[in-house]
Amino acid sequence: MKSKSPNTSLRTGTKAAEIRQAFLDHLTCSLGRLPAYASAHDHYLALALTVRDHVVHLGVSSFGGKESKPQRRVAYLSAEFLPGPHLANHLLNLGLSETARKALASLDIDLDAVLEQEEEPGLGNGGLGRLASCYLDSLATVGVQSIGYGIRYEFGIFDQQIRDGWQVEITDKWLHGGNPWEIHRPGAARDVGFGGHTESWTDDFGRHRVRWLPAITVRGEAYDTPISGYNSDHIALMRLWKSEATESFDFEAFNHGNYDRAVEQKVDSENLSKVLYPNDSFRHGKELRLKQQFFFSSCSLQDMLRILEMQGAGPENFHEHWAVQLNDTHPAVAVAELMRLLIDVHLLAWDQAWEITRATFSYTNHTLLPEALEKWPIDLFGELLPRHLEIILEINARFLDEVRAAFPGEDWRIARLSIIDENGPRYVRMAHLACVGSHTVNGVAELHSELVKQTVLADFAEIWPEKFTNVTNGVTPRRFVALANPGLSTLLSKAAGKTWPGKLSKLSKLEALADDAEFRAKWRQVKLANKSRLAELITERTGILTDPTSLFDVQVKRIHEYKRQHLNLLHILSLYLKIKRDPTADIPARTFIFGGKAAPGYFLAKQIIRISTAAGELINDDPDIAGRLKVVFFPDFNVRNAQYVYPAADLSEQISMAGMEASGTGNMKMSLNGALTIGTLDGANVEIREAVGEENFFLFGLTADEVSEVEVCGHHPRQHYESDTELRETIDFIASGALGGGSGLFQPLIANLLEHDPYLVLADFRAYGEAQQRVSELWTNPEDWARASILNTARMGKFSSDRSIREYCQRIWKVKPGKPSE
């Protein structure tokens, strides 16, 4: 840590004068700018390079050390990471925020203006990528040697603009201003093959050998981004792979004047890591996607073998040196790739290789949604990865033989367990591959982990019950409280001591203060200030004026039918109609805030965005409403914006159809920041409610069991429409065209609800409205609300990602964190 050894290095000094000097040196020597002519962006780059020196210095000491007995390292394989802006987070972790502010102030530079300059790496869609980044943060914090492996997408998740009420996607050019955080490692580059064919022969020792002769080879270039931990001398590494052509040009083609063909392969190779697929919780059946998955899985495993060799160990010790976590099935092909590397390249026998593989991998399931379960047409798979298909078929044959031996006469198990789906056109089922190839499979919240065992992987849970476990997700309190909510942080430090960001269970000390009127007043002041800050931002971005004293009712997350933003909208419109009918209706002022991106090809999700902007256009300036209701769609929900939104929430909308949201993490971020939740018994909501107390949580809706019952028995959305006057009037109102755009505009959404309603919006409408009524009632008593808000924060200690990571370390990876537990 900063003060451990007396530091005389010019680059890592921690006094304001030293930081100031390092900053000026970077400005001139690294960026070639005269301080007098430097732009705000130059200031950002120079400070980033200054801070990077500190972090990299820590990294070299924590990674480079030659321990007598090397610790098992963790490799977290994830196709997505969503780190958010790095600079402020490093300053916080290093304890340098105030010093840096002082150093810059002495040069007449405002730190906040500098922080504004950073482009965040949008290398993920939403919760899954953000989880991976929270976990790297915690790995560094608790002190585990770890690498998060992924893809360095040139274009991450699109930037969202709202034009005429609709989402418009803008290319994310996050690298255009330069990326000061990454370090290119040419020495770590690895080659990855695609296509071609395999050959087998018997070698001089009489061994059956197979070699893969790929048709093309792509080079993976390694780019390292250091991830600091809180008050920690460890750093984690995010190592992202960029694809490049192995040769710059096909010179033969070039010399024959075929310029097009000469550049073709180069372009194809570079396209591999060009862009992130922008669908959340949805399978992409595209060949390029499979290529991306194999590309980063292969690069990462080859990298681990390279490091192993540097440590003087052999491939037969792979599992002793590496615990590899598969974040969903996106990297599941790694199971086959490790087998290939061990057998074909390192010449291990099958049985030994298989033992090593299974001792290495563990797999996290993130979804039960059928449309998100990855499967690849076997022909496509075989054309792209012929050797891997052979290996998968061999794994499958041996696995199914074991099943037959263990369950004689129960052949029905075979088709259900097989890695190959043979019901019709044949597919490789990636969840089955991940499950067979892993020693442990976990879900991400208690309910979800149970449902994994009862549904998608039920047949596996029956034969291997001990393989399945739960690790409830968590979020980092550094970024999402200490950084995002400085007002609250000050209050928490006074009330619970300064150590809470690294020991979140300390927050329980707040409990007693919930009954302290003076403390509640301060608590409310902080929330109000956060809401004012967000209100300003809302006006700046949308032109909408909001009242910070109104209830801020927030639903921010990817737009998806299963998350049911349209249930929220039906409720808003029903309140609107109520006030129109009866201007004296007792409805406390509310500001409804939506945010989130819709997948570009997801028509209904885009309709949901449009209906929320239409509701705003209708309601916000209606003189009859007189500002009592406001509806805001906050554009471009990303990590930076999230840091403004979560701390300003009074009410957290977690209203997915029960059984659909694996965990959710937005729910944790908001409750930790003192929002009360209105939610279904879904994902981690269940555990949040248990933790904060049922009297501090607004529960409604069908349970997961009731949902499956309805699904089995069939349901009739029209019956709800017919029998519930309020619901009928609201839907008729939308269908009438009163929201503008003509009566046909929202017809697809209305028809979907009335004819299919796959996520039971209409079935839960009444219960939701009643829960919202309870919200309004509590809101009218600010003291009671503040008490419940304090208790939410006080009781959320469990949901730190440090706790999740310690569970993975202890129960799954078998590694010992450097920092002892709380």
Ligand SMILES: *Cc1c(COP(=O)(O)O)cnc(C)c1O
């Ligand atoms: C936490 C987070 C999410 C996940 O939100 P859910 O409500 O759990 O779906 C998505 N996007 C960003 C930017 C986040 O910070």
